Amino acid sequence: MVSAVNLRLNAADRSYFAILKKEVHALSAQGGFSAKRIAEIDIVVAELVSNLARHAGGGEIFAKLFEDNGRQGLELIAIDSGPGIGDLRGMMQDGASTKDSLGQGLGAIRRLSDLLQIYTQKDWGTLQLVRVYNRAATAAQKPGPVEVRSLVVPKPGETECGDGFYFKQTPEHLKLFLGDGLGHGPEAAHAVRTAIDAFKACPEDSAVENLRFINSAVKKTRGLVATVAIFHMEQKQWRICGVGNIATRLHSSMASRNHNPYNGIVGLNMPNTMNDQVLEYEKGQTIVMCSDGFKSKWDLLRLTGIQRYDLSLLNAALFKEFARQTDDMSVASCKINV
Secondary structure, eight states: OOOSSOEEEEESSGGGHHHHHHHHHHHHHHTTOOHHHHHHHHHHHHHHHHHIIIIISOEEEEEEEEEETTEEEEEEEEEEOSSOOSOHHHHTSTTOOSSSSOOOHHHHHHHHSSEEEEEEETTTEEEEEEEEESSOOOGGGSOOSEEEEEEEEOOTTOSSOSEEEEEEEOSSEEEEEEEEESSSSHHHHHHHHHHHHHHHHOOOOSHHHHHHHHHHHTTTSOOEEEEEEEEETTTTEEEEEEESSOEEEEEOSSOEEEEOOBSSBBTTBOOSOOOOEEEEOOTTOEEEEEOTTBOTTOOGGGSTTGGGSOHHHHHHHHHHHHBOTTSOEEEEEEEEOO
16 A cells, blocks of 8 residues: 555644554554554654654654555654754664653664664754565565655645655656646645546656646646656666646756756646757766745755665655745655666
8 A cells, every 4th residue: 555645743742642643553554564563663653752752842753655665664754853863873772862761762763663764963953764564575675776755745734635746667767757736625636646647547758748648638627737757777868848837856966957847737738849858867866856835946955965865864854944834745756776
């Protein structure tokens, strides 16, 4: 089971904790985790929220179900704006604490999870990424050359999200789609779901032709802005085309390159003439796509060292630093090593 949208849970103070724990417990049950694994997830969540309360004055937790190389997983991301962790290595040891506690929080989380990564900066805050799988990996399930992660969150107060992300992979191509339905709420969500269904069905290998295919499918909806990015494995090239204000950037160790979308609305007024923008692949390159729920001038250089971490932490760092809390928000990132 895969969550199209991240569950966003308030951990501003202890009054929210019971609801938060119940929500993650229910999500774990939906994912088909064993009773033993769910009990371990409950402990992880309890330690995460305890850390937020004790050390950061509260924060937020984002939760989603995902599938990775045939395994069911649960991903948790804790975000805070606290003082940061000065001695991260030391705090990972059992018994280490800056408060009057047993100091077992991070150690317990590390033991009970399959992945724990922490990104922290002094006076900026801390991000904690936890992944738990329903079973251990086999040799045949080792990570492949493609890593794709997304963070999709509805506008505060809405139960449905007008943003959406989807990707599909073949031996020849990796195809990414990110869309933002006009407005917010159920009608925007319907527009982006219809677009994703069309993207799934489209057989074309051109980003432009994918958008034209989607355009035909969404004409009876309120429309959306969208970008399609296609990586050609043999040619080692990105072909990208967007209509409307989806920001797409390719980051490497040496430079950052932007994709410039066309003006218009998919489903309502697509440009008659469009071309794929061809961008060459560089080793270690990361492509990032985000909706206008993010400030237009976001810059990874302000997030020192973030590209060394899992892409889910990169997405969360962008969310923490640059998200505008008045709209649906989506960010997706991809790294290819070929």
